[in-house]
Amino acid sequence: xxxxxxxxxxxxxxxxxxxxxxxxxxxxxxxxxxxxxxxxxxxxxxxxxxxxxxxxxxxxxxxxxxxxxxxxxxxxxxxxxxxxxxxxxxxxxxxxxxxxxxxxxxxxxxxxxxxxxxxxxxxxxxxxxxxxxxxxxxxxxxxxxxxxxxxxxxxxxxxxxxxxxxxxxxxxxxxxxxxxxxxxxxxxxxxxxxxxxxxxxxxxxxxxxxxxxxxxxxxxxxxxxxxxxxxxxxxxxxxxxxxxxxxxxxxxxxxxxxxxxxxxxxxxxxxxxxxxxxxxxxxxxxxxxxxxxxxxxxxxxxxxxxxxxxxxxxxxxxxxxxxxxxxxxxxxxxxxxxxxxxxxxxxxxxxxxxxxxxxxxxxxxxxxxxxxxxxxxxxxxxxxxxxxxxxxxxxxxxxxxxxxxxxxxxxxxxxxxxxxxxxxxxxxxxxxxxxxxxxxxxxxxxxxxxxxxxxxxxxxxxxxxxxxxxxxxxxxxxxxxxxxxxxxxxxxxxxxxxxxxxxxxxxxxxxxxxxxxxxxxxxxxxxxxxxxxxxxxxxxxxxxxxxxxxxxxxxxxxxxxxxxxxxxxxxxxxxxxxxxxxxxxxxxxxxxxxxxxxxxxxxxxxxxxxxxxxxxxxxxxxxxxxxxxxxxxx
Numbered sequence: 001x002x003x004x005x006x007x008x009x010x011x012x013x014x015x016x017x018x019x020x021x022x023x024x025x026x027x028x029x030x031x032x033x034x035x036x037x038x039x040x041x042x043x044x045x046x047x048x049x050x051x052x053x054x055x056x057x058x059x060x061x062x063x064x065x066x067x068x069x070x071x072x073x074x075x076x077x078x079x080x081x082x083x084x085x086x087x088x089x090x091x092x093x094x095x096x097x098x099x100x101x102x103x104x105x106x107x108x109x110x111x112x113x114x115x116x117x118x119x120x121x122x123x124x125x126x127x128x129x130x131x132x133x134x135x136x137x138x139x140x141x142x143x144x145x146x147x148x149x150x151x152x153x154x155x156x157x158x159x160x161x162x163x164x165x166x167x168x169x170x171x172x173x174x175x176x177x178x179x180x181x182x183x184x185x186x187x188x189x190x191x192x193x194x195x196x197x198x199x200x201x202x203x204x205x206x207x208x209x210x211x212x213x214x215x216x217x218x219x220x221x222x223x224x225x226x227x228x229x230x231x232x233x234x235x236x237x238x239x240x241x242x243x244x245x246x247x248x249x250x251x252x253x254x255x256x257x258x259x260x261x262x263x264x265x266x267x268x269x270x271x272x273x274x275x276x277x278x279x280x281x282x283x284x285x286x287x288x289x290x291x292x293x294x295x296x297x298x299x300x301x302x303x304x305x306x307x308x309x310x311x312x313x314x315x316x317x318x319x320x321x322x323x324x325x326x327x328x329x330x331x332x333x334x335x336x337x338x339x340x341x342x343x344x345x346x347x348x349x350x351x352x353x354x355x356x357x358x359x360x361x362x363x364x365x366x367x368x369x370x371x372x373x374x375x376x377x378x379x380x381x382x383x384x385x386x387x388x389x390x391x392x393x394x395x396x397x398x399x400x401x402x403x404x405x406x407x408x409x410x411x412x413x414x415x416x417x418x419x420x421x422x423x424x425x426x427x428x429x430x431x432x433x434x435x436x437x438x439x440x441x442x443x444x445x446x447x448x449x450x451x452x453x454x455x456x457x458x459x460x461x462x463x464x465x466x467x468x469x470x471x472x473x474x475x476x477x478x479x480x481x482x483x484x485x486x487x488x489x490x491x492x493x494x495x496x497x498x499x500x501x502x503x504x505x506x507x508x509x510x511x512x513x514x515x516x517x518x519x520x521x522x523x524x525x526x527x528x529x530x531x532x533x534x535x536x537x538x539x540x541x542x543x544x545x546x547x548x549x550x551x552x553x554x555x556x557x558x559x560x561x562x563x564x565x566x567x568x569x570x571x572x573x574x575x576x577x578x579x580x581x582x583x584x585x586x587x588x589x590x591x592x593x594x595x596x597x598x599x600x601x602x603x604x605x606x607x608x609x610x611x612x613x614x615x616x617x618x619x620x621x622x623x624x625x626x627x628x629x630x631x632x633x634x
Contacts, residue, residue: 010074015066019056022049029069036072043069119143204257208248209239215249217287245285258284259296270307273297299564304501305521323355330354336366340627348412359419361412494538499526499561502540502553526561585610586629590617607632 016022026046033039040047045061046069048054119125120143125133212218218240221233232242240247248255262268262280271279277293286292297303323329335348345363352359494500501523531539536555591606603622608614626633 010070013070015058015063019050022046025066025069026050029073036069042072204254205238205246208246208254211249211251211254212240212247214251215247218247218249242285245281245283248284248286250286255286255292256296259293263296263300264302270300270303271297272307299562301564304559304562305523308522334364339624346628361419363412494529494532494555494558494560496529496532498529499563500529500538500540501525501559501561502527503557503559523559586620586625586632589632590614592622593619 013025014021016025026043029036029043030039036042042065045059045065049056049062119129119133120136122129218233221231222235222240224231225233225235233247234241238246248258258280259276262276263270268276268279273294276297277290280289280293330351330353332349332351335350336346338346338348340346341363343363344365347364347366349362349364350359351362502525503522504524527540527542529538530541533539533552537552538555538558539552542549542551586607587610588608589605590608593604593606595602595604604619605622605625606617607620607625608617
């Protein structure tokens with residue numbers, strides 16, 4: 001007789017509860033069907049349960065068939081004691097529910113885990129694998145791969161169900177503890193030595209049901225139901241519901257607990273107002289639910305710091321006042337990073353008259369005494385007029401170097417002349433004409449009939465008329481630009497004492513500890529507004545670690561802070577570089593390359609710049625970099 005312990009897995013096979021479990025058992029039994037006389041007749045009641053459209057119903061015939069097959073599988077001729085001669089075959093399979101093995105004679109070890117085929121010849125093994133190898137070395141055996149679909153015997157044993165509830169191996173204790181912390185009741189029933197059945201039941205549903213008995217509004221609704229009045233409310237096993245949605249009373253913070261779980265939990269990941277409301281709406285109901293969801297999301301500290309604003313930027317366009325006369329008000333800027341000329345010039349100082357738009361281009365060196373002026377100018381706010389002029393100037397310089405060759409500073413006076421003598425749309429004429437009262441004649445527009453002399457009072461009067469036209473054109477252009485800009489902006493005002501978040505993405509020289517690139521929060525703070533500077537700028541009370549930052553910011557850099565008692569305000573993890581400057585210098589050559597043109601080759605170098613990461617390195621012409629930054633090549 002066989003050892004009862006060896007056939008325990010078959011004899012104690014549980015009665016199947018569904019077609020899947022029947023199919024698993026018949027897969028095991030069918031492997032030995034040629035040894036079972038009349039197998040198809042014995043298994044007939046069970047195979048009927050697998051037919052399409054047949055309702056699963058376990059009858060006495062099914063039970064007799066099931067018991068008979070278990071008996072045949074554990075008796076002769078299928079199950080016999082091994083003989084002392086010949087090799088053995090071991091079919092194995094493992095799952096999270098158990099380990100299944102079948103010992104046969106005259107063969108090899110078969111497994112559906114293909115990598116085990118090479119474990120005996122594998123050079124590198126972990127400690128667990130080494131322990132198994134020590135055990136296998138006592139046997140003269142080989143391991144062959146057997147596909148899982150064909151390995152039905154061992155597969156059925158290893159995946160045998162332990163009941164209708166979800167079964168978990170004892171090694172999943174960590175999972176049980178985690179689920180116990182998720183508002184879930186856990187009842188563990190030890191079914192066997194290695195398996196545990198898990199029963200789940202939401203804990204907060206019981207809390208809601210108990211709290212409903214103390215809510216005045218729901219008590220009134222229940223009274224109306226008892227009086228037979230028509231209502232959307234009804235009673236179920238889980239409490240009072242409104243159109244199949246559980247009614248949540250405002251008792252003991254239940255509503256806030258649901259909102260926190262639906263918004264802050266790892267499986268929620270801070271959804272927006274609409275998504276969060278639609279996620280909760282099918283399951284819960286209370287009168288102010290939509291309003292509460294919107295308010296909760298708006299006050300979420302994490303959302304305020306990391307989520308982008310999808311509204312129009314704050315602060316409408318405020319045009320500068322139009323000057324009364326020529327050169328009364330000017331703007332200036334610098335073009336830097338240019339190739340060094342024979343006169344050692346490597347930058348241009350651009351000065352623009354705001355009324356006539358006439359410009360002067362002065363070649364300079366970065367090391368000149370203008371450094372002080374450049375430092376002062378960088379700390380101010382540019383209004384964009386010099387920027388537009390610089391763009392036109394750079395286009396001229398590119399065309400000049402391509403057409404006329406030589407150093408760019410040789411052609412700078414001609415560039416200035418061409419710019420000042422060209423039509424400007426915002427003033428309706430050329431800057432030269434607005435400045436001097438008449439067009440500057442050039443060879444392309446020389447007019448013999450127009451060579452009349454304009455002198456004295458007539459020239460002054462004509463100049464005054466030109467200025468009137470210029471001011472009118474500027475006012476029209478400003479109004480047009482303001483109407484375009486204000487379409488995509490909104491008014492936003494703050495009061496002294498308000499707290500706001502500060503946008504950090506455009507800053508240079510500022511580092512966020514532990515976060516890089518797109519994962520860095522968009523806003524830091526909140527900080528208190530201590531002064532209003534003009535209609536669109538505010539002064540903030542910044543902490544000491546931000547003392548090197550200018551404390552006045554445009555309204556578009558600010559975001560209103562919505563306070564909540566649950567917020568814990570921590571000091572921001574910010575580091576300011578010791579030299580917070582907008583001057584960028586090359587610090588390292590990362591790579592070299594050669595740019596091949598039709599008739600020549602240009603050596604190139606990949607340069608890393610100060611205040612920038614290696615990912616922002618740029619390719620530059622090696623000759624220009626040697627002239628301008630010779631220390632890089634030593």
